Amino acid sequence: MLVLPDDALLEILENLDYTGVLACQETCRRVRRVVLDSVSLEYKIELGACGMVDGTVGKDTPNVAERLRRLRLHAAAWRSLAWTECTHFPHLRGDRLHPSAVIGSTILFPSMNMRRYTSTFLIQHIPSMLRGVEEKHSEFKIEADAREIHVDCSQDFYAFAESPRLFQVDRSPPRYHMRSISSGDPHPVACSLGILDLSTAPWQHRAARDVFADYLLDVIFKNDLWTYVVMNWKTGIVEWTMAGPPRSVVMPCHFLDDNHVIFDAPAYSDRDAEGRRLPYIRVYQFKSALHTTNAPATSSYSFALPELAQDDLRMSSRIASTVTSPTGAGYFHSDPRDRLLFIQSERKYDGSASMGTFSIDIPLETFISYIKSHPANGGSVVVPWDEWGPSGSRAVWLGPRSAATDGLVINGMRRVTLKSTAVLGQGTVMVLDYHPRRVARALARQRNGDTSDTILLGGEIGEEFTAEGCGAVRTTLPCIVTEVLLPKEAIYFIAAGVMFGVWLSEDGIVFAQRGAGARQLGDMWAYTF
Amino acid sequence: MPTIVSVDDSTVPGEGSSRLLLLVSSDNKHIVVEEDIMSRSRFISKQVEGFEATSQRHAILLPFSSFVLNKVIEYCSHYRGYYLLEDDPDAAPPGRSPVREWDQEFLDVDRNMLLRIIKAAHYLEIKSLVGSCARAIADMIRGKTTEEMREILGVENDFTPEEEHSPSSKCTG
Numbered sequence: 177m178l179v180l181p182d183d184a185l186l187e188i189l190e191n192l193d194y195t196g197v198l199a200c201q202e203t204c205r206r207v208r209r210v211v212l213d214s215v216s217l218e219y220k221i222e223l224g225a226c227g228m229v230d231g232t233v234g235k236d237t238p239n240v241a242e243r244l245r246r247l248r249l250h251a252a253a254w255r256s257l258a259w260t261e262c263t264h265f266p267h268l269r270g271d272r273l274h275p276s277a278v279i280g281s282t283i284l285f286p287s288m289n290m291r292r293y294t295s296t297f298l299i300q301h302i303p304s305m306l307r308g309v310e311e312k313h314s315e316f317k318i319e320a321d322a323r324e325i326h327v328d329c330s331q332d333f334y335a336f337a338e339s340p341r342l343f344q345v346d347r348s349p350p351r352y353h354m355r356s357i358s359s360g361d362p363h364p365v366a367c368s369l370g371i372l373d374l375s376t377a378p379w380q381h382r383a384a385r386d387v388f389a390d391y392l393l394d395v396i397f398k399n400d401l402w403t404y405v406v407m408n409w410k411t412g413i414v415e416w417t418m419a420g421p422p423r424s425v426v427m428p429c430h431f432l433d434d435n436h437v438i439f440d441a442p443a444y445s446d447r448d449a450e451g452r453r454l455p456y457i458r459v460y461q462f463k464s465a466l467h468t469t470n471a472p473a474t475s476s477y478s479f480a481l482p483e484l485a486q487d488d489l490r491m492s493s494r495i496a497s498t499v500t501s502p503t504g505a506g507y508f509h510s511d512p513r514d515r516l517l518f519i520q521s522e523r524k525y526d527g528s529a530s531m532g533t534f535s536i537d538i539p540l541e542t543f544i545s546y547i548k549s550h551p552a553n554g555g556s557v558v559v560p561w562d563e564w565g566p567s568g569s570r571a572v573w574l575g576p577r578s579a580a581t582d583g584l585v586i587n588g589m590r591r592v593t594l595k596s597t598a599v600l601g602q603g604t605v606m607v608l609d610y611h612p613r614r615v616a617r618a619l620a621r622q623r624n625g626d627t628s629d630t631i632l633l634g635g636e637i638g639e640e641f642t643a644e645g646c647g648a649v650r651t652t653l654p655c656i657v658t659e660v661l662l663p664k665e666a667i668y669f670i671a672a673g674v675m676f677g678v679w680l681s682e683d684g685i686v687f688a689q690r691g692a693g694a695r696q697l698g699d700m701w702a703y704t705f
Numbered sequence: 706m707p708t709i710v711s712v713d714d715s716t717v718p719g720e721g722s723s724r725l726l727l728l729v730s731s732d733n734k735h736i737v738v739e740e741d742i743m744s745r746s747r748f749i750s751k752q753v754e755g756f757e758a759t760s761q762r763h764a765i766l767l768p769f770s771s772f773v774l775n776k777v778i779e780y781c782s783h784y785r786g787y788y789l790l791e792d793d794p795d796a797a798p799p800g801r802s803p804v805r806e807w808d809q810e811f812l813d814v815d816r817n818m819l820l821r822i823i824k825a826a827h828y829l830e831i832k833s834l835v836g837s838c839a840r841a842i843a844d845m846i847r848g849k850t851t852e853e854m855r856e857i858l859g860v861e862n863d864f865t866p867e868e869e870h871s872p873s874s875k876c877t878g
Contacts, residue, residue: 180820180858184827187835188858191843202851202869204860 185210189217194224219244225613226251227514227589238308250306250683253705254590255629257607257660261684263303263311265700272298272697277327277334278587278679281309281704282357283686284327284334285697294319299357302702304683311702316360320353326387333363335387335409337394350374352392354409367412374405374414388431390465391415395429404429406437406462416462416474433544435464438517455481457519459543461552475552479543480561481519481536515540516589516610537591537610585680589614592680594662603667605685609656618656630657674698726753727764734771735764742781745792747830768828773821780811780834791832808837816845816857 180188185207189197197220201211211217219240223230226247238246253260276297277284281304287296295318303311318325320338327334338351351373354366362370374396386393392407398419406416416437432438439458456478463474519536546564550557585592589611594603609615618629632655676688676697684704691698724740726749743749749765756762767774790796812819823838846854855862862869 180824181827184823184835184839185858187823187839188842188846191840192847196843196847199849199851200846200854200858203855203858203862205863205868207858207860 182206182210186214186217189214194221197221215244216240219247222247222251225617227611227613246306246308250705254607254609255656255658257605257658258705259703260705261303261305261703263702263704265300265311265313265702272691273695274677275679276325278681278686279327281307281681281683282327283679283681284325286325295325297325300700302681302684302686302704305705306683316357318353326392327357333357333366333387335392350394350396352394352407352409365410367408367410372407372409372412386430389434391431391434393429393431393437402427404437408465411465413465415464416460418460418474432459432540436461436544436547438543456558457481459547461547475547475554476556477547477550477552478556478558479564480559514589514611516586516591517543518586518591539589539610539612585678585685587680587682590680592678592685594678603662604659605662607656607658609658610654615654615656619654630659631655632657728774729764729766730771730774731768732770734774736771736774736778738778742778742785745781745784745789745831745833747792747794747832749829767825769821769825773818773825776814776818776822777825777829777831777834780808781831783807783811784833789833791836804840805837809841812837812841819845820859 189200189207189211192200197211197217201208211221222244228247230243237243252258271287272285273287274285275283276286281302283300283302285298285300287298296315297318298313298315300313301309301311303309318336320336325334325336333354334357335352335354338353351371354363354370354372355361356363366372372392387409390408390410392409394405394407396403396405401419404416404418405414407414427439429437429439437460439460459477459479461475461477517536517538517540519538542564546559550559584594589609591608591610593606593608615631618631621629622631674690676690678688679686681704684702686700686702688700689698690696725737726740726743728736728738728743730736740749740753744753752763752765812822814822819838819841823835823842826834826838842857846857849857
């Protein structure tokens with residue numbers, strides 16, 4: 177039998193991803209020993225289990241052993257919520273609105289005073305021990321009325337559309353600008369020096385919606401119809417357009433991945449014979465240059481939601497950020513594919529008079545794998561809830577709106593719920609981690625006798641959701657639950673009701689206090705590790 | 706270490722800048738190759754340095770068949786005169802080796818041959834070839850079950866039943 181030398185085995189293992197290494201080390205003792213002896217493979221396994229991938233390795237990037245050390249500290253900090261760092265940002269006071277983008281260690285605040293085609297944005301980098309990033313902030317000015325601005329996962333690319341002044345009936349086509357945050361110049365790989373000109377008038381631009389990988393998603397008013405457009409910002413090619421229904425409101429929409437766009441449910445809701453809403457989440461597949469599949473140009477999928485979601489359904493899907501160090505020498509990306517679709521609905525629960533909230537958490541992988549295995553062949557497919565829902569998702573009753581849903585934030589597969597309390601000086605934060613790899617690790621730890629994690633397979637916040645017609649909803653989506661007392665500095669303004677906002681990034685949580693005006697930002701605190 | 710056999714100087718005419726080397730495979734085939742071609746191999750280079758020191762040139766015995774050796778020589782001939790970062794002993798250790806189209810075609814061989822080539826490349830210390838082979842083998846085992854991986858890598862399950870199911874301590878973090 178041919179025996180490969182250890183070095184050659186190591187080379188092979190280096191080419192595998194983290195799951196491949198784990199599978200391979202089960203083949204024989206020698207392979208397992210090679211895996212256990214290698215720091216770089218250990219790092220790869222650790223990184224994969226954290227849902228991250230390495231970024232661009234520059235000359236300032238620490239060595240593998242140091243990266244492994246930081247990663248372990250970071251993973252442990254999220255489990256124990258040891259608030260290792262608290263940074264106070266008093267200088268942010270002023271006419272700041274809610275952030276336009278929270279991505280990685282970057283938060284982008286627009287200014288309230290946007291007039292005469294000039295917009296000012298403040299970029300706040302929160303400190304991160306994991307990434308070795310210091311706190312810093314800078315401002316940039318855009319010579320255009322840019323209300324909607326999008327930062328992509330590299331944290332160095334932002335895009336905005338130069339739109340006509342509000343209420344101006346100008347049918348001039350929108351021009352998109354793609355720039356680099358660090359230099360302020362047109363982004364080096366963007367098409368035509370960072371300006372994408374849609375010259376096929378009459379199009380009146382309204383709002384950019386999303387940016388993911390090479391694509392920009394936008395909603396444009398054309399021929400008295402809302403038209404949804406997917407553009408490749410590197411090549412300048414419009415990859416997909418869809419004329420939406422003539423409605424007065426624009427449907428919220430996001431990229432599911434670089435091949436699918438997802439629309440909010442209620443706008444597409446059909447009604448049955450009795451006039452009740454039949455809610456769907458609709459997903460469109462567009463022909464993407466990044467995908468080489470022979471999929472037809474456009475297919476659509478309607479994912480039916482459980483009946484209980486009929487009323488006033490609100491949906492938001494959050495995209496885990498690929499996080500790089502803003503200094504350029506990036507490492508520790510989080511995997512942009514690890515995402516959670518979060519749907520929240522408010523309604524009268526179970527016949528009782530009180531209004532309540534429930535949520536459905538769905539790993540986006542569930543969607544995408546369903547779509548991949550059921551090609552619609554250019555047509556349209558309706559997927560009943562029973563078929564797609566129960567296998568990978570569950571609805572959870574969150575209780576009355578005002579309680580548990582205050583300060584609910586999502587980033588990637590993590591969800592943080594702040595529990596407000598009447599007693600000043602006490603408050604808790606609950607972190608639910610749905611990341612399949614992190615859950616698998618927690619389960620492995622539990623098997624080894626470590627009981628530091630709470631792993632829930634069935635129950636969650638409040639009671640189990642068992643409404644009629646939704647028995648199938650009671651499925652398992654395992655998650656790790658961590659609940660801790662908040663640091664003193666943070667609870668004051670939560671309990672006192674002076675909270676402006678709370679934002680979650682891969683590296684920690686940021687709280688902001690309300691400023692002088694109700695819509696203005698006050699002091700900000702970041703708890704990061 | 707291969708046995709070093711003294712050979713008559715006439716079989717290895719050392720003229721000009723590129724002298725000739727005599728390589729002997731395990732199936733006793735004698736292959737004459739220009740020294741220049743084989744300079745990519747650290748092992749051969751070290752041998753040649755030895756020749757210079759002792760002013761004696763020998764045949765180099767190699768522990769693999771001529772079939773494999775010819776394949777390696779084909780690789781070295783293709784990249785003759787090329788600078789490949791992985792083969793530069795002074796360069797910083799590179800990460801994963803880059804994808805080279807020619808290598809992919811060159812390594813489009815069966816599993817056994819691929820394992821033989823990587824072993825030979827490892828013996829001859831040709832890092833770029835080891836890297837390309839490793840990539841090709843990794844492509845083969847990616848997404849396979851543990852049992853299929855064993856077959857591809859040619860290893861046997863030598864775990865005790867307890868060991869097999871115990872998650873290795875380091876990886877449960």
